[in-house]
Amino acid sequence: MVAGDALQPSFTATTIRLDQGKRIATDGPYAESKEQLGGFYIVDVNNIDEATAIAERICRLHTWNHAVLEVRPIMTFDA
Secondary structure (H helix, E strand, O other), rough: OOHHHHHHHHHHEEEEEEOOEEEEEEEEEOOOOOOOOOOHHHHHHOHHHHHHHHHHHHHHOOOOOOOOOOOEEOOOOOO
């Protein structure tokens, strides 16, 4: 395993979609369902704006299936 972390709750998510080539960001999870996580990217950024810009670039790579990405901070634990 290269990397794995617990994610913060889904209400902390920001969801990124493209609508006619324009980035649409909404607060909250992609879906309120029992859908399975297909995979994840861990990126080291300074803020949510940098993370959502990267998510937009990833969406543009997956044009064949209209990708939707959920952006969440990694859970941190006090030692």
